[in-house]
Amino acid sequence: MSDSPVTREIPHVRVWDAPTRLFHWAVVILIFISWLSADQGLMTIHLCSGLTLLALLLFRIGWGIVGSATARFSDFLHPPRKVVAYLRGLAGGDRQLYAGHNPAGGLMVVAMIAVLLAQAMTGLFSNDGLHFTGPLALLVSDDASTWLTTLHATIFNVILLFVWCHVVAVGFYVFVKGDNLVKAMFTGHKPYTHVPADAQVFFARSYVAFLLLLLVLTIGGVGWFIIQGGFLL
Amino acid sequence: MSAPAYFGGVTVVTALGIAAAMFLRPAFGHTVLQWIGLESIPQAAPSSFYTVRVAPLLEAHCTSCHGAERQKAELRLDSFAAVLRGGKHGAVVMPGAARDSSLFTRITLPVTDDRAMPPSGKTPLNKDEITVIRLWLAAGASGTLPVKAIKGAPALVVPVKMPELDLAAVRRQRAPLAHEVSRLQRRFPGVIHYDSRSSADIEVDASLKGAAFGDDDLDALVPLRDRIVSANLSGTAVTDASAPLLASMKALRVLRLMNTKTTDATVQALASSKTLKVLAVAKATPGTLAPLRQRGVRVYEDLDVR
Numbered sequence: 048m049s050d051s052p053v054t055r056e057i058p059h060v061r062v063w064d065a066p067t068r069l070f071h072w073a074v075v076i077l078i079f080i081s082w083l084s085a086d087q088g089l090m091t092i093h094l095c096s097g098l099t100l101l102a103l104l105l106f107r108i109g110w111g112i113v114g115s116a117t118a119r120f121s122d123f124l125h126p127p128r129k130v131v132a133y134l135r136g137l138a139g140g141d142r143q144l145y146a147g148h149n150p151a152g153g154l155m156v157v158a159m160i161a162v163l164l165a166q167a168m169t170g171l172f173s174n175d176g177l178h179f180t181g182p183l184a185l186l187v188s189d190d191a192s193t194w195l196t197t198l199h200a201t202i203f204n205v206i207l208l209f210v211w212c213h214v215v216a217v218g219f220y221v222f223v224k225g226d227n228l229v230k231a232m233f234t235g236h237k238p239y240t241h242v243p244a245d246a247q248v249f250f251a252r253s254y255v256a257f258l259l260l261l262l263v264l265t266i267g268g269v270g271w272f273i274i275q276g277g278f279l280l
Numbered sequence: 281m282s283a284p285a286y287f288g289g290v291t292v293v294t295a296l297g298i299a300a301a302m303f304l305r306p307a308f309g310h311t312v313l314q315w316i317g318l319e320s321i322p323q324a325a326p327s328s329f330y331t332v333r334v335a336p337l338l339e340a341h342c343t344s345c346h347g348a349e350r351q352k353a354e355l356r357l358d359s360f361a362a363v364l365r366g367g368k369h370g371a372v373v374m375p376g377a378a379r380d381s382s383l384f385t386r387i388t389l390p391v392t393d394d395r396a397m398p399p400s401g402k403t404p405l406n407k408d409e410i411t412v413i414r415l416w417l418a419a420g421a422s423g424t425l426p427v428k429a430i431k432g433a434p435a436l437v438v439p440v441k442m443p444e445l446d447l448a449a450v451r452r453q454r455a456p457l458a459h460e461v462s463r464l465q466r467r468f469p470g471v472i473h474y475d476s477r478s479s480a481d482i483e484v485d486a487s488l489k490g491a492a493f494g495d496d497d498l499d500a501l502v503p504l505r506d507r508i509v510s511a512n513l514s515g516t517a518v519t520d521a522s523a524p525l526l527a528s529m530k531a532l533r534v535l536r537l538m539n540t541k542t543t544d545a546t547v548q549a550l551a552s553s554k555t556l557k558v559l560a561v562a563k564a565t566p567g568t569l570a571p572l573r574q575r576g577v578r579v580y581e582d583l584d585v586r
Contacts (some may be wrong), residue, residue, distance in 0.1 A: 086368070175352065193349050200351075215290050222281045 059236035062146045062248055064115040066256040070213070072108050074100065078206065101167035102263050104160060109259045115250040117147025124157060125150040142224065146237070146246040155216070159209050166206060167257055169199040182274050240251040307354060310365045324360035324423030329430050331360075331423075334416045337409050338363070341387075341398050357383075360423045378417035381534045387413065408434035445478050453480035460503040468497065475509055481531065483510040486518075495521045514538035514560065523549035536560040538580075544568040 077100045084093035101232045111120040123145075127134075133150040136143060143149070150158055171183040173196035184192045220226040242248075285442035290581035300308030313319035324330045338357045343351070346367075347358040355367025356539060359419050363383070366372050374380040387405050387469050405413070412433055414424075417429050419585065427433075454461070454474070461482065461524060465472050482504050486493040494517035501508065508529050514536045523546040526535065537546065547568045550556060559572060562582040 197349060211294070218290070219283070219286060223283050223286045 048266075057238045057240060058233075060239045060242045060248070061235055061250075062117050062237050062242060062245075062246075063232060063235040063242075064118060064250050064256075065235065065253075066106075066110055066114065066233055067118070068235055069116045070110070072238070073103055077103070078210070082203070085092055090175065094179075094182075097167055097170045100163065101171075102267050104164050104167060105263045105266075106260055107160060109263065110251075110256065113251065113255055113259065116248045120157070123150070123153030125153060130154055144241060144243045146242045146248050151216070155209070155213055159213065162202060162205055162209060166199065166202045169195045169202060172196075173199045182271070190261035305354075305368065306370055307366045307368070314361070322361045322364055322423055325426075327426055328423055329416055329425050329427050329433075330421070331422075332427050333412050333436065335360075337405065337412060337506060341403065341405055341409075364421070373421045375421040378414045381417050381421075384410075384413055384417055385498065391518075408437075450478055450480065450491050457507060464501060464504065467500070468493075472501075472504070480507060481509040482507045483512075484508055485510075485512040486516050487512045487514045488523065489535070490515050491517045493517060495519055498522045498525060506531060508532055510534040512536040513540060516540060518542065520545040522546075526550060527553060529553075531555055534558040547572070554558060 077096050080096040081093055081100065084090070084096060110118050116122055130150040130153075133143060137151075147153075171181045172187055172192055174180040174184045174192050175196070181192075187195070217228050220228050226237075226241050287475075291459070294299045298312070302312055310319060314321050318491050320545060324335070338346075342357045345352045346355045348356070349369075353367045353369060355372065356362035356365075357372075364373055372381060372383040372386075378384045386395060386397035387410055391400055398405075407502055415430050417435050419425055420572075457480070461472060468486070471484060471486050471493070472483070473483045475483055477490075484501065486497070488495075493513070498513070498516075498518055499522070502525065505525065506527055509531050510533060510554060511526070511529070512534075515538070518537070520543055523542070526532070526546065528548040535550070535556060535558070539562055542561065543564055547559075547562070547564045551571050552558065556572070556577050558578045558580075561569075562581075564581065569581075573579055
């Protein structure tokens with residue numbers, strides 16, 4: 048027998064599919080680009096990042112219906128009392144395991160999608176009063192566009208608050224609970240000890256994601272053609 | 281790591297993040313400090329040079345983009361405190377140094393410059409307005425310095441504000457006589473008009489009717505007599521028989537009777553009018569006109585002042 052120390056790798060279980068992970072990190076990058084471009088007055092870049100974000104959000108909503116098990120809203124949307132019970136258990140040291148998002152995390156996902164969707168939608172109707180006008184700004188009155196622009200700026204502060212909450216919560220799992228959610232969102236795998244033994248994780252076929260993305264891009268393309276062609280004015 | 285240690289660390293990191301943001305964005309820093317009461321909010325005195333001369337210019341040229349509704353570059357120029365606070369790119373006002381203040385340099389750039397303010401398409405500040413801003417900055421960008429303390433400022437131009445036309449109120453004023461006016465306008469086309477769009481007063485101009493307009497026709501206007509402010513009867517067939525009616529017009533200010541058969545009798549009848557300001561007559565003796573002239577009525581003889 049050898050006396051050398053044996054490093055035993057804990058088996059990992061695949062929980063996140065590629066589309067969900069790509070969506071997550073793309074959103075992180077796009078939020079940063081959107082903020083930076085608006086701050087520097089690079090409005091063409093801001094428009095592109097905003098439209099891309101909108102397309103990804105629509106994709107994510109579709110993926111939440113037809114995607115893999117852990118990406119589905121039905122997997123991570125729980126009634127409020129269950130969210131409260133989960134948080135109480137967490138504070139008391141009793142942590143329930145979930146393959147995908149836990150009830151609190153699921154609530155954060157939905158809230159984040161809603162607020163980002165509101166941000167992208169208000170951006171379409173906004174204007175900066177100078178050189179930039181959102182693609183749909185001419186469909187509403189000046190006053191409405193100005194109001195939506197103010198709302199667009201306000202929602203950004205809400206997004207910052209949500210991002211802060213999200214990062215603090217993830218840090219709590221990583222540093223306090225020893226559950227590296229960041230790594231899992233990169234690799235798609237979690238240690239099996241962090242996944243319920245009876246978890247039924249299934250994965251949607253890649254072509255479903257491809258078709259969904261194609262559908263979103265087609266809708267976006269047709270919408271862009273209609274707007275740019277002035278058919279709505 | 282324990283939960284208390286983690287959340288303690290989060291608190292420290294968050295506080296450091298906010299402090300860094302306050303340092304990098306002084307305007308945000310001032311807002312936070314003023315909000316929590318650690319910094320007083322600067323106020324401008326109502327009679328200060330800023331309030332009387334500078335604030336109206338900012339309101340006219342800047343606050344549509346840098347005001348309550350919209351804050352381009354996170355800059356507001358709709359209050360003294362906000363002006364001093366500055367925006368995303370720092371302070372816009374350097375007290376005592378106009379040429380170092382972007383509030384001044386931006387408004388003096390050529391309109392072809394992308395950084396020029398107000399941006400192209402909006403009305404730029406004129407020379408006098410720029411001088412006002414420059415003098416205020418050079419004098420220390422004070423909120424208390426009175427108007428007279430800053431010498432050399434161009435004279436204050438106070439824009440005239442026209443009252444908004446309340447058409448509903450005009451309609452209500454005209455309503456009691458509207459039917460009569462309408463009827464008489466049909467009977468005497470082109471003779472009866474309202475004084476203006478905003479008035480229920482009436483002008484009568486029968487001069488183009490000539491001899492076809494006589495005492496009987498003028499008598500038909502009796503229902504309108506309290507509203508008639510001007511009557512041009514020059515060249516008509518009106519005679520002294522209409523003098524009582526003309527004298528009973530309580531609002532009559534202008535009366536023209538050139539080239540008519542009216543005489544001193546009509547002038548004497550008008551002597552008691554308290555509203556008449558202008559009278560043009562063909563035949564009258566100086567002694568008859570004297571009382572009117574003494575009252576300040578402008579009297580014209582033997583010429584048509586139309």
